[in-house]
Amino acid sequence: MQQALSARATYARPTSSRTARRQRAGRSLKVRSMLDISFPPKEEDTSNGVAPKLGVEASIEHELKYRVSANNTDARPVKLYQSVAWSVHDRLVDAFDQTQAYWKEKDPKHIYYLSAEFLMGRTLTNAVNNLDLGGEYAEALKKYGADLETVATGELDAALGNGGLGRLAACFLDSMASLDLPGWGYGIRYRYGMFKQGVKDGLQVELPDYWLDNGNPWEIRRPETQFKVGFYGSLEDGKWVPGEEVIAEAYDVPIPGYKTKTCGNLRLWDALAPEEFDLEAFNAGDYSKAVEQKRRADGITAVLYPNDATEEGKELRLKQQFFFVSASLQDTIARYLEQHKDLAGLPDKACFQMNDTHPTIAVAELMRLLIDEHGLSYDDAWAITTKCVAYTNHTVMPEALEKWPVRVLAKLLPRHMQLIEQINSNWLDSITGHVTAKVEAELAASDAEKQKKAAAAAEERKAALVAAEAKGEEALAAAKKVVSEEEAAEEKPADKATLVEEKLKTYSIIQENQWTKGEMLVNMAYLAVVGSFAVNGVAAIHSEIIKTDIFPHFVEIFPERFQNKTNGVTLRRWLAYCNPELSALITEALGTDEWVRDATLLAKLKPFAEDAAFRARWREVKQQKKKALAERIREQTGYQVSTEPMYDIHVKRIHEYKRQYMNAISLIHRYKVLKEMTPEQRAKAVPRVVVFGGKAASAYYMAKKIVALILSIGETVNNDPEIGDLLKVVFLPNYNVSEAELIIPAAEISQHISTAGTEASGTSNMKFALNGALIIGTLDGANIEIGENTGFENLFIFGVKADEINKLREDRKNFSDYDPRYTAALQMVSSGVFGRPEYFEDLVASITDMNRGNDWFLLANDFASYMDAQDAIDELYRDQEEWTRRSIIYTASNGFFSSDRTIDQYAREIWNVQPTPQP
Template sequence: MFSNKIEFKETFIKRVEMVCGKSFSESTERDYYQTLGGMIREYVSNDWIKTNERYLANKGKQVYYLSIEYLLGKLLRQNLINLGIEETVQEGLMELGIDLGKVEELEADAGLGNGGLGRLAACFLDSLASLNLPGHGHGIRYKHGLFEQKIVDGYQVELPEQWLRSGNVWEVRKADLSVKIPFWGKVESKIDNGRLVFQHLNAETVTAVPHDMPVIGYNSDTVNTLRLWNAEPEQFPFHHDILKYKRETESISEFLYPDDTHDEGKILRLKQQYLLVSASIQSIIKSYRKQHVNLDHFHQDVCIHINDTHPVLAIPELMRILIDEEGYDWEHAWDITRHTISYTNHTTLSEALEKWPTRIFQPLLPRIYMIVNEINERYCMELWEQFPGDWEYIRKLAIIADDYVRMAHLAIVGSFSVNGVAKLHTEILKNREMKDFYQLYPEKFNNKTNGIAHRRWLLKANPALASLITESIGQRWAKTPSELIQLLKYQNDSSFLDQLTKIKRENKKVLAEIIQSKNGVTVDPDAIFDVQVKRLHAYKRQLLKVLHIMYLYNRFKEDSSFSIVPRVFIFGAKASPGYYYAKKIIKLINTVAEKVNNDPSISNKLKVIFLENYRVSLAEKIFPAADLSEQISTASKEASGTGNMKFMINGALTVGTLDGANVEIRELVGDSNIFTFGLTAEQVLHYSQYGGYRSKEYYHHDNRIKQTVDQLVNGFFPGVNNEFEPIFDSLIEENDQYFVLKDFASYADTQKHIGETFTNQQVWQKKCLVNIAQAGYFSSDRTIQEYADQIWKIK
């Protein structure tokens, strides 16, 4: 399209005038953004078409990744970096008096995800394309994402994310590839030519319309596809109440994770999940059928991967198509299905493993329920043959039991591979949470430790550090992240360590400006930036960090000689709209911030910052500026974590429990380059199983704990009345389920040690360097290569 800066400028000016219908001098930054995005999409369309043609011609196996969320962030600059034209475009625009940074700010973060699950899926897509692997994503095109978070008087308020207000320049709507999705109605069977045939009658049908986005590989001509489904009403619906039908249909792809505390929300979630899998599998089979007369070898040519339990209905849906539409008998269909589907488990929390009441599932998806029921019957028969008479054991493992359909059980039974996302997590699944299934199917279980798109989180988010690395070890690391290990040779190079310090300080200044403009608080870039950014959940223990801040504040108030290295405590987190307790924690963080930040006697020793509406584009400013990465979940509860890896590659040190991937970080960097504390997973699981922990004993025997916990309810925070009683009760009356008080002393001691270590910047930066050098292992390129070789068998 353009080979140099001059050509780019000429093309750009012409395109702005053509697309916007006004002279270049009258056009706005919004016009520049839309034009540039459109140019990039056209620039890659040739490679996009060629990629798909190549996959068809090679007839190699392809993988389809099904995920309820994709947390993509902004794509403009990342696409320019991946195409290798960032510099040309940036300089060309600059000569036209246009700042690429300002143009980029007009792009909305895509409202398609929420937390680690969605960001992992986005990183995986990046790696698939960058490694030239035939892998595509399928998801839902949410109109309003999860929500936009505003903090009002310290409380979280949810507003709809308006990310599509100005359209989405990256997507191509493909109405000709729409598919029909049936809900409700009833199923009747009849004999046709000696075959039992099922018909779904009086269904309410929804149209799923695909919107395709190009996924551009780094320094490669591969452009894969992210296909997002939009729910739209049928053109001529048979419906007595058209407006109600239209409203209900459009709500399917309106919000991510609708509140499911009531039946209405449960129905909506189940509709979303079925729409995603049914539309995806219909379209996968349609394109497969262009080249194959039947589906006999479908499982040899296609792998369908389900990211957590949300897309598990892929299993009965594939069975439905094979039996009802392709004419296979049950055994043959089951054989194909079981060899096509692979499943990633993302949690050890049993409450997070989805299960659906049959009273909702059966009427909403009548044919799918029949199939799940049949899978369950046959599977329970197999169990009965192995364990005759053991009804309790069979009930425990059944897919349908106690009037619920258990999605994780269906996922394990109907797939050929079940993987955890960190070594510790996989071991907990095998030995505890899914022990019975592991004993039945040991060959299915395997581990794939998560990774991150190191190009996004270093090249894009931290260009200064990226160029220092390139100057020092060459540029191969961007394509081969394991090359980062070469940085270890600079461990004793004081000028290199000084440059690290300088880059970190510049990044801290950038974040300090954001804090000043958003929160109106001035923070010192020379203080320790102590950061915890992630979803707000009790097991992630934002509460432990807050109680520690309150303890430090108390020390300052009581002892005028008390001194610490100045700290800026930074939080970023969204609480799920129906998660009452998590919202209380947000209110507590903001209440503590109000008190601490406005107390002149503390001066600049402590600052507490809650950054509202945590999202990818904000994370890209936070990770490069962090000194300390807080990964303090209750051991055994966090499956992996990926924030820990993003901090690590940006040269922050981890303070954490031995949980999730923290264990593997410690293995790589060594004990002296990470700060660990608290109970081990083994100890937590032991207490949970056998009891023996009494939080009241810690409350009564440790004055620091008693003082801070009492401050939640004794009027220490004026004007909040009984606001924090539920938090107090969770710690004392409900015996502190997540061992916050048990780990408090260990955490406080470790934090004291961290402060002392930080005072010697050469020692600190040396530790940071070891972390950056070892972070190559945690690239999603490595993770995806393992999936490709060991599970999906794609080349």
Template sequence: MVPSGLLGQGADLQSTFALQRGGQACCSRQRAASSRRTATRAIAEPPVKTAPGSNGVATSEGDSKLKESILQNLLNTGSSTHIEALDAKDVYRGVAQSVREKLVAAFNRTQEYWREEDTKFIYYLSAEFLMGRSLLNTVQNLGLGGPYGEVLKELGVKMEALVDAEQNAALGNGGLGRLAACFLDSIATLDLPGWGYGIRYKYGMFKQALKGGYQDELPDIWLTNGNPWEIARPNITYRIGFYGTVDQFQWSPAEEVIAKAYDNPIPGFQTSTVGNLRLWEALPLHEFDLAAFNKGDYVQAVEERRKAEDISAVLYPNDATEYGKELRLKQQYFFVSASLQDVLARFRERHGANWPLLPEKACFQMNDTHPTIAVAELMRLLIDCEGLGWDAAWAITQKCLAFTNHTVMPEALEKWPVAVIGKLLPRHMEIIDKIDTIWKDSLKEQEKVLGQVEAAAKSAPPKPPKAEIKPKGAVESLTDALTFKAGEPSGGKEEPEEGEEEEDPVEAALAKYSIITENPWEKGVKLVNMAYLAVVGSKAVNGVAAIHSEIIKDTIFKDFYDVMPHKFQNKTNGVTPRRWLAWCNPALAALITEALGGDEWINDATRLSGLRKFADDKDFQAKWRAIKLANKERLAAKIKERTGVTLPTTPLYDIQIKRIHEYKRQYLNLLSVAWRYHQIKAATPLERSKFVPRVVLIGGKAASAYYMAKKIIRLTTAIGETVNSDPDVSDLLKVVFLPDYNVDWAEVIIPGSELSQHISTAGTEASGTSNMKFAMNGCLIIGTMDGANIEIAEEVGKENLFVFGMPAEDVQGWRDGKRAEWKDYDPRFTTALNMIKDGVFGDKEYFQDLADSISDMSKGNDWFLVAPDFTDYLRAQAEVDKLYLDQDEWTRRSILYTAGSGFFSSDRTIKQYADEIWDVKPMPVPSS
């Protein structure tokens, strides 16, 4: 039933108005007739009759028409014809379908116009897109907030209830996926022809619950009631192959699945442009094995379907097993192959076999290493399916692909065992081997490399005369490489005889450039470094924050930067100011609009700088504080609803929400909380009255196989159980873990936050984007000089951040030289650590590994510098407490954060990508 107040009383819906229904695994040219696209217009359904609106979308010809549309859709999608019998989800679906009609009409016009103009596209390849809920964002972006608001009010419908009835799309997990979602919003808003490509996960990563304080992982079942925002494309399918054999460059897969397309229109703001996110679902080639079923082998009868559905079932399946490893690689290849086949099919329909034109019509941005198999797949499609020679295919591939790196930690770069790729994708392993060989051969002509070879040769000990060792499968020319057979090593030597020199100077100099490397942890096992493959195969490589881009040039990609400096760029991340300020914080947005004399800042976030002149205005500060308090009250109510914990709203709200990982140092936060608890317990009543009350909120998921991260979650809940039930502490300190952190959580948490923690070990966080969202909403930051914190400090003023910690340039030196001798523990650190070890928060045996991980440096522990940074961290926290007592100064800084956040709009980021990497121009759709 509909909750009281959601809908007004109404008559039978049916009586309100009359019903008014008016190839082979890869080659686009070899697709079966039943799989061929019937049109390229991207028309999802019969065109919707539209009238011009502010965004060129279908708007009402009057409230009565819009009301009729909503009521008709309520009848079509609801479980009853009586309005009072509908529940919130029924009403949501009806309203969403009404909005969808207008969205799809604008989408059709956009795609048709771009096709007619034959413009260049950007295709954004990402393993995840953390989209969040769509109803409010779509209505607002289409400029329909006013019309829909009025009609829903007339019907007695509360938009807030409809928003809460929408299921979050389980298509992503953390910052990587949310960045991709922000980028799609900006691509559409900037009128750039662009699509995202990914996987339509059936169960997401997992739905996080707490069971006895421990993380419990449940399937995120989000498609049970359908997804009104997607458009199924049963006529757009591709065959994707796995395993099998290669004979004379022809791959015969042993297993195949079907990739079926689903489109998700992405509306821009204040524009007629509607972009697209195309997602792929994996289906079996053969639905059911009736012969096996009739023999009583019921498992075998559905085995092909199970294997196919596994591919698009779960985001980031546990790769601790061999099957898990294969499944992850299967996922990556599945969506990359389908996406590339799709783009090449559309290109061929328009331009035939004019493949040299492809770089002028398509650019593929690989978001992190997950899609980097695209380098080998594009080569395979062009050579094996389209008949191009190696040189021509390689030239096209290098002009079409670009790579974004998102990590500074070498261990986080994907490295697939050669045996795994060779088994699952044998033709691709052959191509990667050839790329590696030709790449290293090309380096022999580089002056810098020649110098290294000469230096190595001079320092090498003399060798006794001996017969030349003929490299097995050696290539001496490009022609040789093209005829190179699968399974033969690329120029590697035979195993040396006993006593023979293991490596010559040339090979030694080239080894560090190799895409295929030895596994340092497992002798004899070779790995494919996917990031190296992407660097070699792309026209551009970018980091995502200024410091990050410098670090990758100095560390993980140093050798590549030395020989190809022109490829490397920086593109500091950004977030959309629509979702992350205008829509999630409407009261603050209204105040900003009033102060700036208009809402142009929503599309041009640099205008937020105009708030600086209000930072010292006492009346403006009072309004700013009142909005913050209201947002804290909304957050407290949400926490009560989801966790059962009642929180006061007068204390400082201190937030750390992000993926749980040791380098993000939630553990450092918790140790300071333990020390604060100790201080409160040891204080007299008079001393306690001087403490600044604080609510500490931590949220985020731990990867299913990451046991240390799971222990950090349990430590959070254990501290919360102890602190929150201690009468001595009362409201001076509260600690709550927020389960199943996602976009709709963030949309409430961020506006209600006052202090946010971004405290990763300096030099480990590539960028971060949550820090940008917090800054936009006037939340002060405590953090290290890492990632985008550095650029936030530049825009806001470093003096307005609470900065602490060892600088990035000193971290490795400490690890290399001082860690083993470290004994200078702060007594406060020792006290806090002993509280955990002694069982003050229970489960002391369970937490022993956590305690050991940051103590006993002689064992090489504390890689992320929790102990060395603890003292300075407490200093910064003391500064936080002191400043919070001065609410005028705190508010002044809060205003300056929002005023300085305009640089971190994803619109700025995307414009830089479009101008400096993609070469994609705006193509606004004319109003109809």
């Protein structure tokens, strides 16, 4: 019983003695894990005494008194939240224990989702509703004069992710549990998020984002599950002797499925020092050395995505990635060996999905563990690895396709560098025959063409010599000289061996840095492709681009390895829970709430788009959501905005390719036009509230200037009495999941305007579409599939296509056809209309100066068609009945973008993992 209760009894890390820490550091790889726990029948469980035996109301009161140390008269919001959260936590642990025990008994194949990010958002509302306890908690909270929505605001967003990558991972965990799939997520328990975004003096400022201020009721510390992770050191007789070690300690976060008994898991790793305090050094007066090990270990899990602009930053980033990958693989192997003896069967019980390039060191680490720790041969280890590991590519942006300097990898992970070199050598050997045949075919085709050209040239020279001879000896001598020079200049036959060697370099995992001669890099995406059994993109166009532009030579070798799995989002969080008013209307119309589980049922809404009374109710819900957002804008910025204008939303990570800058330029033009209008013309204009949100990476100089420009435009426009409510420009700082849950339901138009071919998929476009926001966007990412589902006539599509981009970038060198509206807007920036002209000089130059950016993301090319799309939006918004009809069509048409559909495809077509529901 004590073992079973240990999961519940340990919530915060106790201070360990030096001896205990040394004992933990000396453990072998065979470490106790979750599956060592003998799970008792539910009726025997007392969970900390009484809580699970109590009803919801009694359990809240119990937690308030005994866990939070408050009483009914002292139930302040944070304490009430904590009491409710702990009450839900205990129920989650029940579901978690039962699920893990059942999976242990049935022994199904598991999917292990390795991701550097999990952007979970608030847990309380999601957990209560997935457990189907919303009514009970709503009733219980009446005693405190509170409701669940208000209580949930006491929870800080878990800062375990930054953008779409982490949010997708969170949606996937929800869907895995809801589909009864045996699956765990693995990541890092960051103490600080990337940063908390603030605004000061019109600029973004980065503040520490310590999200554990009030503790975390949703995690379960597992001090019995620890693994050693090494760094640095040397190779001795082929074995790695690390120069530094840390201890990875597990924290589990139960993930409840929707109205199912299944409760999955997100296991996060914290880094501990083997010896946190060196008393001998302390007594000797060396206070820094006394805590040096703890400081270095703490640094690994301190901050999401440390700045890698420095050598130290690169090393820390790689340390983070290896740390969680190594611990996760060790954990999985240890749990596998508790029930099986032969590691050859690992692919039948485990699949590791690498979420983008951050976890791709898993290929080398799995090899090392199998060879060095478990005694397998290289060939056997490679056979297992390449049947266990799959890779999802999420981007075509070069900076996100990680390439680690060999010197960094060899220093930090010398054994892994050795294995990567061996993997690369074997890989190149295996394809040399293919490459040689390809070169020979190219040479044969080239030789035939060259022979034809050479024969023609020889005839021309012969004719030239005959003509010169007739003119005399001097002319003939000159002609012979010319012929001799031409023959000398003729292209010599290519050396086949040289050509094969050069072509093999394009397949190599280890490549020379094209910008720094002599520096060798490890291409982690290439390592992932070579070491995986499946590689997938995340939208139809993206999957084609990675085959044609990113990995074309790999597709030649194994075309069957490449797949598409279009992203999706969980309808639970992104419609049912964040927009309960709209959800209630949908449920009423359909006569069932089964659409929350089966998103295809949303299609039955389409006939309601033709019902005027239904459209009126749809608009009423949108108006309620706009009022809620207007209040948040007032709280966050001080700006008072009307709820009558169109709400135009552009929220996502700030990046040049996402083109918030182009939107800002269009707003300058709109402001200019409004200023020039007569009062009569202004009365006919369509008013807008334009809301931006998103973080610019702390080291991303240009993105931070884009934020500053948006803030400056807002400061000018919002305080112009001539403009009033005709245009408001708002930047909401610190955009996160909870803010998105408020913003997205209020949107009427949403902007997804990345340069074609740069956005892998995007998922915010799906969330907006499901909530009935119309889309203005390019033919990029999932916009294309949204258009296919919704009907392109219902989207505002503009801009060039992906296959035109390369030529247009070449043509930009001589581009001069600037739209006058575009140049006038930039002139307003440069002349100081929005302040700080010197500060914005680089920003303007980046899209006008060949030597300072040359408009790489083609704002000038797309601006005219973007403005045409904006005019079409204004025109349609004047017809509210038609606008609402299209809004309903969006929601009805996009059930395809449920993450349940995505995960079902992964499970069937890549993972081969079967649903394992409890009876």
